[in-house]
Amino acid sequence: MKKITLILIFISIHFGSIAQGKYQIGTLPTLNINKKLENNWQINFKSEFRQLFKEGSFGKNNTGEYIYVHTDAAFIASKKVGLNNKLAGGFLLRFKNKDVIKRAIQQFTIITRYNSFRLGQRFASDQTFKKNESIEWRLRYRLTLDFPLNGQAIDKNEWYLKVNNEYLNKFISEKYDLEIRLTPVLGYVFTDNNKLEFGLDYRLNDFLDNPSRQRFWLALNWYIII
Amino acid sequence: MKLLYSSIFFLMIYSFSNAQAKFEKESRISHKNVPIKAKTFVFKLAPSKKVRWYKEQSLDGESIEAKTSYNNKKYSIEFDTNGKLQDIEINTKWNSINKNTITAIKKNIEFEFSKFKIKKIQTQYSGNKTDLLSYFKSGQRNNITIKYEIVLKGKTKKGKQLFEMLFSETGMLEKSNIIIFRNTDNIEF
Numbered sequence: 506m507k508k509i510t511l512i513l514i515f516i517s518i519h520f521g522s523i524a525q526g527k528y529q530i531g532t533l534p535t536l537n538i539n540k541k542l543e544n545n546w547q548i549n550f551k552s553e554f555r556q557l558f559k560e561g562s563f564g565k566n567n568t569g570e571y572i573y574v575h576t577d578a579a580f581i582a583s584k585k586v587g588l589n590n591k592l593a594g595g596f597l598l599r600f601k602n603k604d605v606i607k608r609a610i611q612q613f614t615i616i617t618r619y620n621s622f623r624l625g626q627r628f629a630s631d632q633t634f635k636k637n638e639s640i641e642w643r644l645r646y647r648l649t650l651d652f653p654l655n656g657q658a659i660d661k662n663e664w665y666l667k668v669n670n671e672y673l674n675k676f677i678s679e680k681y682d683l684e685i686r687l688t689p690v691l692g693y694v695f696t697d698n699n700k701l702e703f704g705l706d707y708r709l710n711d712f713l714d715n716p717s718r719q720r721f722w723l724a725l726n727w728y729i730i731i
Numbered sequence: 732m733k734l735l736y737s738s739i740f741f742l743m744i745y746s747f748s749n750a751q752a753k754f755e756k757e758s759r760i761s762h763k764n765v766p767i768k769a770k771t772f773v774f775k776l777a778p779s780k781k782v783r784w785y786k787e788q789s790l791d792g793e794s795i796e797a798k799t800s801y802n803n804k805k806y807s808i809e810f811d812t813n814g815k816l817q818d819i820e821i822n823t824k825w826n827s828i829n830k831n832t833i834t835a836i837k838k839n840i841e842f843e844f845s846k847f848k849i850k851k852i853q854t855q856y857s858g859n860k861t862d863l864l865s866y867f868k869s870g871q872r873n874n875i876t877i878k879y880e881i882v883l884k885g886k887t888k889k890g891k892q893l894f895e896m897l898f899s900e901t902g903m904l905e906k907s908n909i910i911i912f913r914n915t916d917n918i919e920f
Binding site for chain 2: 537539545549551581583585587588591593614616618623625627649651655656657658659660663667692697698700702726728730
């Protein structure tokens with residue numbers, strides 16, 4: 506009983522500190538186009554358009570104001586290196602006001618297929634280059650589960666549920682931050698080459714030393730293979 | 732902006748028209764929609780409390796499949812839509828297969844692949860219902876065909892792929908298909 510009380514106190518303190526922080530609410534539509542090439546190569550183009558509709562601090566009266574945040578364009582080439590593994594690398598351009606932020610990306614993915622769901626693991630690193638700022642290094646690990654809402658496989662004209670959980674370790678100069686992402690989305694398969702997903706993209710960071718920052722994005726992902 | 736909308740519209744048209752020719756779909760169905768003779772057979776064979784029923788649609792037509800576990804064994808029992816039994820598949824361990832059959836199967840697999848790893852083995856039983864029930868209840872074998880369906884990761888000159896191979900009871904290779912995976916773009920990126 507003592508243990509449970511201690512755990513409950515710890516959880517309430519933890520969430521209490523999170524609830525004192527800042528928040529942002531917005532939309533994050535993403536277009537993801539893939540093209541399969543010969544010899545197990547594939548190219549991926551991803552564009553993301555971020556808009557903010559409300560931001561402020563928890564427990565305070567905040568006003569909503571539309572803010573265009575940025576547009577991303579990422580190009581990644583990947584090569585299948587095993588039955589279920591892919592190595593990938595590419596770059597991202599982030600168009601923010603008049604600036605163009607550049608990011609180099611490296612990733613390794615492992616897909617495991619079970620009877621009624623698929624598990625994807627992504628190990629990634631990236632380096633972001635901003636004008637007059639130190640390079641930002643990130644080490645990322647993402648776990649993805651997708652399973653059908655009907656039957657044992659996600660077939661054409663069927664709905665599915667996908668859940669992402671990602672941990673991002675961010676290093677700038679000597680500063681360190683951890684960001685945790687949780688993205689539950691509902692998806693629909695028009696064909697195996699055409700899927701649409703929508704749901705919540707929740708991101709929590711700055712909670713190690715400071716009042717946390719929580720971001721709630723309405724995610725809309727469109728995946729196409731051409 | 733006009734250009735952006737036109738590009739998105741073009742992509743939509745292109746991706747919808749690019750649908751795959753292969754048609755296979757399975758969906759969970761209620762036991763209420765299963766023919767009584769199929770339910771009765773499953774109950775007699777493996778009286779488990781939990782049976783999941785699926786309807787499978789493919790280019791070959793429709794079928795109904797029951798999946799259940801009984802006495803620590805996983806069963807897949809396939810019927811046509813009228814409830815006529817097609818086959819029974821039971822997950823099997825490599826060591827439980829006859830040694831001579833194992834040798835023959837291994838020889839065939841090694842001939843096909845430079846490297847391989849077995850992922851799943853199922854023993855496939857077919858025959859008439861009475862003979863099958865009598866075989867499973869009392870071990871008395873009469874006009875039953877036994878085959879082995881093996882899913883394995885195999886390495887060929889083209890690289891590593893997943894295969895589904897069907898072997899006769901004596902270990903002769905009868906069929907080999909490459910398993911095509913569904914796209915994983917929404918898990919990778």
